[in-house]
Amino acid sequence: MCGTPRESLERVVSLLADADVVRPQNYFADPLPWHARWDTARTLINRAFGSDCPGTLAVRRSLLQAAGGYSGDVLFENLELLRTIRAAGGREIRADDLFVARICCSARHFRGQRVRQAYDDFAQPGRLAVEAALLPLLLTLLRKPVRLVLFAGATIITAEIGRRRADGAPVFAADAALWAPLWVGERAVSIWLALGWRLRGGVPYAGKRLFTAGHSLRQLRRTVRRGTPRHL
Template structure:
């Protein structure tokens, strides 16, 4: 059995037992262990779900969230618990919908030899129509953000956690908050925009739930939020005042730019795992975000924040983004 000298850390929480999901995870934990990983699952599930997981998941270290961590974003509590408990300096932090292959694990651990943080990319395996829309979003991010899209997994050294200290866990966009926190502490970064890890698509209900939340997370990106907040009113005004010619031109131009950016995002390896036809879903993502940015604004000004499990989180992003903004200014 290989010894990768790494900890695979997965924070997880389930509100109810799902026999098929529990078995699928059990097989995945076993696969990771067979590849030489220490598999560490930090479980924030309530009883009796936690006990059911503990009985079924015998190929991992299954532990509870340390109650000394009380961040509003429960995933951060799981990450901090797991980092403290990890036996290795090389840690692969992954959401519960991420699926590594043996070659992915080898590459991640090899990249962590020379870097403190390795940020790969994601792609969807089985792809229902809503995940094709999300695939177009990934491609557009890859086209406009030099560091690439925002993945649900990162490779991180435990030593950089010890150097940088805890990051802001009272935010929605916790993965990128962690990344920017480490960047502020001079971590050595590898933006692996040619390294793709498979992600399982969410259910339709879960995907719909995530739409306004992702729009809320983007509030720190003021230009992006302003652009999407203005698109729908601009189209509606042109329709109301009978400027149908201009309405059609604006819709056509918006769609063409979206598709063009998505196609541009397929470079550097993305063309191997994201088909070109998914770029045609880019206008649907622009429409979706143009609607949900207004839902997110409603949450912000009427509810005081974004509903998240049993709490309301006001901050999409936190302290690390503020430092980055000051540096840029």
């Protein structure tokens, strides 16, 4: 569904009747500079394998408050919030066909976020392992150009699957999937740079250094059971 902002809000509210958090799909509204298309490729790949983690969430505050809030001392705050609600027994609805527009940041800010976004994957060990394997794979494929081209084509096909999934084709630009090889190449390098920051005690963020990307669901369940207060 990609209607007016009012229609999107009305649907979010209706979904909250049966959930504690609703997870819609963000997309970049026009105009679409090069870095918006680059980052859209990340969104499409995420959609191909499941759901993207948006910057927009609709939350039932009563359950979150009963859980003691969620930690703001982590890098991947939206994932932390989602996991905290699940740890408290709440229900999450992933509305992958509910599209909410967002405005793209500046190119300078985008460049500054590359390693920081890769660092988020320390909260997702399985994804971290896959992305860490990308650079050795790409270095191997450089000696076999045909296979490198095939790999690039596979990333485009994967992104296109994500673009068409859950009625996404009318929302995402027709050429968005073509940017997938660039994003994959970027993440193959930035994930190793993020590992370097991890070994140095955390990634710089907002004038301080954050070591923890996010807590696991198991950790959060223990914290919720103890009733330990956190930050909203």
